[in-house]
Amino acid sequence: MDTYTVNHGQPFPLGASVTDKGVNFAVTSEDATELLLCLFDEQDNEIERLPFIAKERGIWHMEVWGITENQRYGLRAKGPFDPSQQQLFNEHKLLIDPYAKALSEKLVWHADQAALTVEGDPHLTDSAYCVPKSIVKTVAPTSQRPARVKVKPSHRAIYELHVKGFSQQLPIDEALKGTYLGVISDPGIAHLRALGITTIQLMPCFSFANERHLQELNLKNYWGYNPISFFAVETSYAHQDAIAEFQAMVDGLRHAGFEVILDVVYNHTAESELNQSSVCYRGLDNAHYYRHADGEYLNYTGCGNCFDTYHSASIRLVCDSMRYWVEVMGVDGFRFDLGVDMGRTDHDFSPKAPLLQAILQDPILNNSCLVMEPWDIGPDGYQVGQFPRGFLECNDQYRDTIRRFWRGDEGLTPVFATRLMGSRDYFHKGRRSALHSVNYITYHDGYTLNDLVSYHRRHNLANMENNRDGHGDNISQNFGQEGPTDNADIQSKRLNQQLCFIATLLLSQGTPHFLGGDELSHSQQGNNNAYCQDNEITWLSWQESSAQNALQEAISSLMTIRKAYPILAEVYLEDDPLYQHLEPDHIEWLNQFSQPMSEHDWAESERDYLALTLTSADLSNRLWLVFYREDHPLNVPLPSNASTLDVLYQTPGMSIEKDTLVCEYRGVLLAKLV
Structure with a gap:
C-alpha cells in the first residue's frame, strides 16, 4: 500500500479500465468477505497484494494509481469454505478476472488449481504459478471497419468455419496457416465468395x-x-496479436461481403467439475455462477458444470460479453451452444427467461443475427421451435428426416414434405416464419457429408475412448463398402447422394447451414466426434478433384437460383396469419403422374417420388421441384398447363426428353414452368 495510491473508484464498467491516473478495477463477488488484487511483473512474480476497499450491490471496486496498460494481475477471494453450500472461497487460488480482455497464456489444467482436496478440505497450495494472469487491456473498434453487411433473410446461407481447420492447409504463407489472418488470405476469400454463401459462422474463438x-x-x-x-x-489462432488479428479477420470478411457470426459457449466453463479447477468463477462466487440444488452441481451440459444464466450477475456478464464482441470485435451475431441453458429460470426452460428477454430488448444485440442450438441434456432440454421470435433455431428434425428420406426409409412422405416447407409442426404458422428454421444435413458434431455416404458405423478410435463416444445412430449409408473405395460405381453413387442432399437443403423453406469442408468432399475418416483431433482428420484438404468441383458448382448454382427466387426460401402461405397482409403464393403437391397427391398417395409407405409446384402470388413464376430417391428408371409427364419448361438445376440422373421427365436414378430437379 506504500507503493500504490488507492481510492474507491467506480463499480462500472466491470473489469479493468484505464483511467487518467491508473486503473479502475470492478469485480462481482456477492459472498466474498474480502477480495484481493494481486499485481504481477513481466516474469509473473507477484509484486503486490491490494485489498479492495469498496463494495456495493455485490461489486467490489477500487482505483489504483500508478499502474498502466498491460499490467498483469489476478484476484484472490476470501470467504466461507463450505462445499455443501457451494461456497469454495480459497485465497490460495489465483483467479482470472471474468472481464479480462487478454490473458498472459493459455489455461492448462493442473491439480494445484483445485479449491478442495479429494477429502473435501481446502487445497492449500498456491496456484499462481499455473494460472494465466489477466492483462489490463484497452480494446477499441478498428478505425476503418467496413459497415455491417445487411443480409436479406431469405438470402441467408450459413457456412460453419473452424479458423484453424479452414486455413491450416491453404496454399498460403506458412506463418498464416491455422490463423485468423489465414482465413482472409486471397485463396480463403476467393473460395468463400465462389460458393455464394452469405454468412460465416466461426466456431468458438x-x-x-x-x-x-x-x-x-x-x-x-x-x-x-x-x-x-x-x-x-x-x-x-493468432500469428502475433490475437485481438488485432481477430478484428482484422472480421473486417476482412465484411469487406468481402460476408456477415460474420460467432459460435459462443455461455452454458458452461472450463472449470469443469467441482473438484477440478478453481481459476475464475468458482473461486469468485461458485454458489451464484453455477447451477446447483440440494448441495449438488446441476450438470445440464454434460461438461461438468452449468452456468447459472438466471442470476443477475451472469445475465449482465453474458450481455456485456455479447456487446463487446459486436461493438468492439465487430461480429454481426452469434450462434449459441446448448442454448436451452440460456432460457432456464431456476431449473425449467421458459421463452420469457430473463437472459433471453435481456438480449431481445437490447438495441444492439436485438439487431444482430441470433442462432440458437435449442437443446441441452437437462430436464425438458429439447426446445426446438420454442424460443421467442428474434432467434433462429438449429433444426435437427430437418437433418434426421432428410437423411432418412434419401437413405430410403419408409413412411416418410408427409414428414419429408413438412420439413421441405419449413417444419411448421415446430415453427408454427402465425407465430414464426419458416426462415427461423436453420436447416442442415451436417454440423461439426457428427459426420461430414462425405462420411455420411461412406460409413455405416462411427470410427472414433483415434479419440481413445474405445469407440464409445459420438452418436451411435448416424442415419448414414456406405453404398456397399465401408470407407474409401476405388470402385467407380460406388464413388458415383456417393457423389450423387451428396448432390441430392445439397439440392434438398437449398430448395427447402428456411435458412440453410453448411458444414465447412463439405463442399471439398472432406472426410474425417468416419470419426463423428472429432472434437479432439487437431490434425489432418479435421484440417480441410485443398487438393482439387472432380468431386469437389461438382459439389462446389452445385452450391454456387443453387445459391444463385435461391437468391433469384425468394419463394424457395419463404413461401407466403394462404392459411398462415403471419402473411395475412400479403397476397398468398400457391403450392400444389404432385405424384409421379403429375396429378395432385391423393390421401392414398400421402399414406403410401414406400413412396419414392414427390414433387410440388410453387406459384408466386403475382403469377410471374411457377417452379417445379422434384425429389426421386429410387435407383430404378421412372418417366414422369410434365405438370398440367406447362407447355415448356426451363431447367434451373438437375442432378446427374435427371433429364428432360420432349414432354417427359426422365429419372434414370435418384435425383433432384428444379424447373421453371411456362
Missing part, C-alpha cells in the same frame, strides 16, 4: 482450455467448446 482427460491422453480440445473467458480471444 473465446479463450478455451483442454479438458483434463484430454490432457492426460495427450490430445487437445480442437473445437473450442470449453471456454475460460467470455472476453479474451483465443491466442492459438
Whole structure:
C-alpha cells in the first residue's frame, strides 16, 4: 500500500479500465468477505497484494494509481469454505478476472488449481504459478471497419468455419496457416465468395482450455467448446496479436461481403467439475455462477458444470460479453451452444427467461443475427421451435428426416414434405416464419457429408475412448463398402447422394447451414466426434478433384437460383396469419403422374417420388421441384398447363426428353414452368 495510491473508484464498467491516473478495477463477488488484487511483473512474480476497499450491490471496486496498460494481475477471494453450500472461497487460488480482455497464456489444467482436496478440505497450495494472469487491456473498434453487411433473410446461407481447420492447409504463407489472418488470405476469400454463401459462422474463438482427460491422453480440445473467458480471444489462432488479428479477420470478411457470426459457449466453463479447477468463477462466487440444488452441481451440459444464466450477475456478464464482441470485435451475431441453458429460470426452460428477454430488448444485440442450438441434456432440454421470435433455431428434425428420406426409409412422405416447407409442426404458422428454421444435413458434431455416404458405423478410435463416444445412430449409408473405395460405381453413387442432399437443403423453406469442408468432399475418416483431433482428420484438404468441383458448382448454382427466387426460401402461405397482409403464393403437391397427391398417395409407405409446384402470388413464376430417391428408371409427364419448361438445376440422373421427365436414378430437379 506504500507503493500504490488507492481510492474507491467506480463499480462500472466491470473489469479493468484505464483511467487518467491508473486503473479502475470492478469485480462481482456477492459472498466474498474480502477480495484481493494481486499485481504481477513481466516474469509473473507477484509484486503486490491490494485489498479492495469498496463494495456495493455485490461489486467490489477500487482505483489504483500508478499502474498502466498491460499490467498483469489476478484476484484472490476470501470467504466461507463450505462445499455443501457451494461456497469454495480459497485465497490460495489465483483467479482470472471474468472481464479480462487478454490473458498472459493459455489455461492448462493442473491439480494445484483445485479449491478442495479429494477429502473435501481446502487445497492449500498456491496456484499462481499455473494460472494465466489477466492483462489490463484497452480494446477499441478498428478505425476503418467496413459497415455491417445487411443480409436479406431469405438470402441467408450459413457456412460453419473452424479458423484453424479452414486455413491450416491453404496454399498460403506458412506463418498464416491455422490463423485468423489465414482465413482472409486471397485463396480463403476467393473460395468463400465462389460458393455464394452469405454468412460465416466461426466456431468458438473465446479463450478455451483442454479438458483434463484430454490432457492426460495427450490430445487437445480442437473445437473450442470449453471456454475460460467470455472476453479474451483465443491466442492459438493468432500469428502475433490475437485481438488485432481477430478484428482484422472480421473486417476482412465484411469487406468481402460476408456477415460474420460467432459460435459462443455461455452454458458452461472450463472449470469443469467441482473438484477440478478453481481459476475464475468458482473461486469468485461458485454458489451464484453455477447451477446447483440440494448441495449438488446441476450438470445440464454434460461438461461438468452449468452456468447459472438466471442470476443477475451472469445475465449482465453474458450481455456485456455479447456487446463487446459486436461493438468492439465487430461480429454481426452469434450462434449459441446448448442454448436451452440460456432460457432456464431456476431449473425449467421458459421463452420469457430473463437472459433471453435481456438480449431481445437490447438495441444492439436485438439487431444482430441470433442462432440458437435449442437443446441441452437437462430436464425438458429439447426446445426446438420454442424460443421467442428474434432467434433462429438449429433444426435437427430437418437433418434426421432428410437423411432418412434419401437413405430410403419408409413412411416418410408427409414428414419429408413438412420439413421441405419449413417444419411448421415446430415453427408454427402465425407465430414464426419458416426462415427461423436453420436447416442442415451436417454440423461439426457428427459426420461430414462425405462420411455420411461412406460409413455405416462411427470410427472414433483415434479419440481413445474405445469407440464409445459420438452418436451411435448416424442415419448414414456406405453404398456397399465401408470407407474409401476405388470402385467407380460406388464413388458415383456417393457423389450423387451428396448432390441430392445439397439440392434438398437449398430448395427447402428456411435458412440453410453448411458444414465447412463439405463442399471439398472432406472426410474425417468416419470419426463423428472429432472434437479432439487437431490434425489432418479435421484440417480441410485443398487438393482439387472432380468431386469437389461438382459439389462446389452445385452450391454456387443453387445459391444463385435461391437468391433469384425468394419463394424457395419463404413461401407466403394462404392459411398462415403471419402473411395475412400479403397476397398468398400457391403450392400444389404432385405424384409421379403429375396429378395432385391423393390421401392414398400421402399414406403410401414406400413412396419414392414427390414433387410440388410453387406459384408466386403475382403469377410471374411457377417452379417445379422434384425429389426421386429410387435407383430404378421412372418417366414422369410434365405438370398440367406447362407447355415448356426451363431447367434451373438437375442432378446427374435427371433429364428432360420432349414432354417427359426422365429419372434414370435418384435425383433432384428444379424447373421453371411456362
